[in-house]
Amino acid sequence: MTRRPRRDPRAERARCLVPGGARPRLARAGWDGMAIAPDAGPREPVMIxxxxxxxxxxxxxxxxxxxxxxxxxxxxxxxxxxxxxxxxxxxxxxxxxxxxxxxxxxxxxxxxxxxxxxxxxxxxxxxxxxxxxxxxxxxxxxxxxxxxxxxxxxxxxxxxxxxxxxxxxxxxxxxxxxxxxxxxxxxxxxxxxxxxxxxxxxxxxxxxxxxxPPPDVPAMEARMEVGPVIAAQAAGIPLAEAPFVVAAGQGVRDFESFHTLSHLMGATEGASRVVCDAGLMPRAAQVGASGTVLDARCYLAFGIAGAPQHLQGLGKVEHVVAVNTDLHAAIVARAGLSIIADAQAVMPALIALLRGGG
Amino acid sequence: MRSVVLLSGGVDPVSGRPAPPRGEIAAIGLALSAGGAVGGLHVGLPAAALGQAAGHGLGQIACLRGVGDPVAILAAHLSAAPPDLVLAGSRACGGEDSGMLPYLLAERLGWPLLAGVVAIGTVADGWLPVTIGLPLGARQDARIRLPCILCAHDAAPAPPFVFDRARRVAMHTVAVADAETIAPLEGTERPYRARPRLIGSAAPAGGGRVLDNPDPAEAARVLLDHLRALGMLGA
Missing domain, CATH: 3.40.50.620 (HUPs)
Structure with missing residues (x-):
């Protein structure tokens, strides 16, 4: 439930009239009479x-x-x-x-x-x-x-x-x-x-x-045994079904750090069109309208502004995290966490933190 | 080892022309990888989609001609001469498409069933090792006692189509005893109308948290904490 104060339209209308309600009140000081009554403080959390x-x-x-x-x-x-x-x-x-x-x-x-x-x-x-x-x-x-x-x-x-x-x-x-x-x-x-x-x-x-209370497990003959789930190796997963994608855009120049970081994070590598056009990443890594549409849970974008064609590739992604120098980039509006900083500075800091066990 | 692949006369979801569902082609691939005799089994009259399925590696297909519940017809036919392995696709394409038939058949025969199988190994001691495909590329190893029913994962490797095999397939009709009739389906059927999915549920409302020009170490710490809270970084 929201903390927004509740409006009382009848009381608001009554405040616009003279006492008795015969005619509208002349409000010389503006609409201060329309102010909403202050909230009675934080309410008890209600539960059904x-x-x-x-x-x-x-x-x-x-x-x-x-x-x-x-x-x-x-x-x-x-x-x-x-x-x-x-x-x-x-x-x-x-x-x-x-x-x-x-x-x-x-x-x-x-x-x-x-x-x-x-x-x-x-x-x-x-x-x-x-x-x-x-x-x-x-x-x-x-x-x-x-x-x-x-x-x-x-x-x-x-x-x-x-x-x-x-x-x-x-x-x-x-x-x-x-x-x-x-x-x-x-x-x-x-x-x-x-x-x-x-x-x-x-x-x-x-x-x-x-x-x-949980139910009793009925005893039955063992007809099958199912082992533990083995998560896929990040590098081996096709981009379209990878759960966690780290992508590089034009703002990334330090690709050594980028590859090290994606390896440490266990993430699949993606890239924007510009980076693929420049030959810095393989074409198969391209995210977007003319590349791959992701099915990832989390997308970490370094130096990507978020062109509409690129954001189309993030159709089903639940969580977007962006590291970008431009506060007004389109990806900042789509991201759950945006860091306005240079990717070249943030990536080594991340690597140091991951290597240090922090 | 004798394997039987359950075939449904399906249609292509895009063109509407007769075609076997993707999962049944994968099931044929699994049956061939198990080795031994492989046959197709279909309840109903020979359909055009069956020949196309055979082109992916089936030599012969038996069509059971009987009236009534297909699960009962299949169960009676399979229990008369039980194979070691029964394979099916994930669901049919062109009928009710509920994917219930292998489950009802397993329940009636009392056989174990595993779904989403991408690969099968070699039998040891009456147990068959299988690999189950999960979303996001994850895999799960399992083993199952024979005889059993396996539903193939749609993404399991599909054997190539050979036109000559599709032309030469031996399709024979087997007259079987009529089974109990199934209750008519409830509700009304009509042409499909595409309904929009919920939108905006994936994107956060009104943007998220923004850190403007933080210290790199501070930015890295916040970023890793955020990823850990989302459960993306193991520990």
Whole structure:
């Protein structure tokens, strides 16, 4: 919720009239009478608690490193929209504990699931966790893991499933069928999967997000063993699917430092068109309209002003960090953190800090 | 080792002409890399897309002609003479496109299933080692007990198309017993209407934090703290 003082339009209108309200007041000193009454100080943070809702809607969210990403928030937002005013949302949190963020994203209850049990045991554990809630809908993100769990859950329980929903409300779910040449509109099914950026995240007041005991893992025959996730070597990942890209623009002259830094950070190297044209970086590293459109989570730009054609290449990037000498460069408006400094000075400082273990 | 690749008569998502889905071509590549006999399996009448799929390396395709639930028809056919390995694409292209068939089949047969497979190794002791492809180039090693169902990752290496193989494929129709009918789909179907995605959710609202002309050491410290808070730098 915002700290903006609330307006009272009736009181404002009354202040424009003489006492009694017979005619407008002549305000010689300007509009000082229109001043909004001062706020009564910081308010108590309000939280919505739900004890016994009419029904439950479940959302399975992934938080592999204890953070809820955009997709996870949208999944909880969809569950919240399906729950409406009467229902409650229970989040099955797969991964590390995400703290209060789950309540802020719209969950009334949180059940923690251990992902180490592997995909084969997942539907049994999810069903065991859902038994006390008997949810009307179970919403999952159409990620590789989430889509897999949704289909396993639907196959095990026999619940109807709708995948890849592009428009969702409590009355209707629309999904593409027939190679996305046709679409099917129907009542939302029991199991639903959502692609990214289709449903808005929850924007209302914070919810309780009360932790519930995790379910018992039913014993089952080991039919598969899944090992740990091996992150790709940064240099070997194609630019289009790299998670972290460090890019050089015309403001970079010290390419030795640039390569050392990208190696130390474990990031994939990108470049602007000018740098590729000059032959300082390979053409395959070019980011932008005539190069690669990134799917990265984070983009660190050294000496890049941010031409429109370059910013087109940052379509899906969540976090942009810019180091640039020009305060008014377009990339500064797109960046979450901008450092107005020369890249040649910042890069050695970063290398020293990373080498020094700082 | 005997492998069976499940084929759906799909259409190309751009042109709408008959074409096998990308994942099924990858599944054929995985089946060929496993070695041994490889056959295609399709429920329904022979379709044009099947020949094109065969061009990527299938010698013969069996088309099961029966009425009713395709999962039941496949389960009955596969349990009569169980293969070691059943491979499928991630989802069909041109039908309901939910990607549920391999999961329902695995549940009915009681076989284990793994999705997103990019490579398979050699069988040891009844276990098959596989590599699972994850987003952002990450990989995960797993092993699974045979017989099993594997869904190929769309980005798994695809074998090349050979026109002559597509022309020579032996497609035979197998008449099978009718299975239980499936319930009609709920809702209404209509031409697809593209809906815009949410915008502005990726970009920060109204720009972020700006440090104007800081000391290089200070700038480096702030930058690294910011990257660590985003979880981009391991520790």
């Amino acid at each position: 608690r739900v004890e016994t809702p009419v029904f439950w809607v479940a959302a399975v969210v992934e938080a592999p490193n204890g953070r809820l990403d955009r997709w996870a928030r949208q999944t909880l937002g969809a569950a919240r929209a399906l729950a409406g005013a009467d229902g409650g949302v229970v989040a099955l949190l797969a991964g590390r504990d995400a703290g209060e963020a789950v309540g802020e994203a719209g969950a009334d209850r949180v059940v923690w699931l251990d992902t180490a049990i592997g995909p084969d045991a997942m539907p049994g554990v999810m069903l065991a966790a859902l038994v006390p809630f008997a949810p009307r809908h179970v919403v999952l993100a159409e990620t590789p893991a989430g889509g897999d769990w949704a289909r396993r859950l639907a196959a095990r329980s026999g619940w109807p499933i709708q995948t890849g929903i592009e428009m969702l409300s409590a009355r209707q779910a629309i999904r593409p069928v027939g190679a996305a040449w046709r679409e099917r509109a129907a009542m939302p099914a029991r199991v639903l999967t959502l692609p990214i950026d289709r449903v808005a995240p929850y924007g209302g007041m914070r919810r309780e997000g009360r932790a519930c």
